[in-house]
Amino acid sequence: xxxxxxxGTVHLVDIxxxxxxxxxxSGDIILRPQxxxxxxxxxxxxxxxxxxxxxxxxxxxxxxxxxxxxxGPIWDIFVEEFNTTYSALNVTSALCFLxxxxxxxxxxxxxxxxxxxxxxxxxxxxxxxANIIGASSKGIGSQYAVNVINGFAGAPCxxxxxxxxxxxxxxxxxATYLSLxxxxxxxxxxxxxxxxxxxxxxxxxx
Numbered sequence: 581x582x583x584x585x586x587x588g589t590v591h592l593v594d595i596x597x598x599x600x601x602x603x604x605x606s607g608d609i610i611l612r613p614q615x616x617x618x619x620x621x622x623x624x625x626x627x628x629x630x631x632x633x634x635x636x637x638x639x640x641x642x643x644x645x646x647x648x649x650x651x652g653p654i655w656d657i658f659v660e661e662f663n664t665t666y667s668a669l670n671v672t673s674a675l676c677f678l679x680x681x682x683x684x685x686x687x688x689x690x691x692x693x694x695x696x697x698x699x700x701x702x703x704x705x706x707x708x709x710a711n712i713i714g715a716s717s718k719g720i721g722s723q724y725a726v727n728v729i730n731g732f733a734g735a736p737c738x739x740x741x742x743x744x745x746x747x748x749x750x751x752x753x754x755a756t757y758l759s760l761x762x763x764x765x766x767x768x769x770x771x772x773x774x775x776x777x778x779x780x781x782x783x784x785x786x
Contacts, residue, residue, distance in 0.1 A: 590751060609752050622748045630748045634757055637741050638764045640700065644737035645768025646775075647707050647730050648676055653777040654785045664720040672723045676731035683735025691740055699736060706733035715786045737765060 613623070622630070655669050691699045710729035713722055745757050779785075 613751070623750065625748070633748055634745065634760075637744055638760060640704075641737045641741050641761060641764040642768040642771075644703070644707070644734045644741075645765045646772035647711065648680060648734040648737075649769045650772035650776045652773050654780050657780065657785050658720070658723070662717075662720045662723075668720050669723070672720070672727045675724060676727035676734075679728050679731030680735050680738060683732040684739045686732075687735050688739055696740060696744060699740060703733040703736055706730075737768075 618624070622633075625633075651673075655666065658664060658669060659666060687699050687703070706729055710726045710733065713729075714726040717723060717726065742758060742761055745761055746754055749757050776785075
């Protein structure tokens, strides 16, 4: 039987049960993509290994989101200590999101050449550096640098992590794990400022 698929869709269920393809789930779900014979193919990993990898990516995404969004509650302190304005702080925030986009353009091809692990580790180091600079900040000037670095380093949470997740799971599983990845972004973006406020009140913003 010939089936004409709408562009962008894939055949996921072998209703007739006569297709010579690898299947999973209840037995009639076609595994897309079909895994390679290579034992290192992530699609051939055990469920436990896949979930372990996803757990690491989930929390990496949470902390990337926190680091690019946490600073809002301490703007009042910055205005007073740095003798600056909210407009200037808005610019620092805008730079963060500008370089979030720039980071996607630069880090995606970098990951193809040097590997995703290299990019993830590089971005974690950059975020540590940026926040060390931020913690010792004496004026608004350093906040520009901090937000440029943080924005660039946070870029994988908007692109590379989703690609990694898609490599670990079959087509019929991806919606669940990509939804959880989106949850990690919103969780980090929302919980970061809340925690920042409590930390700033308890032990100071630095």
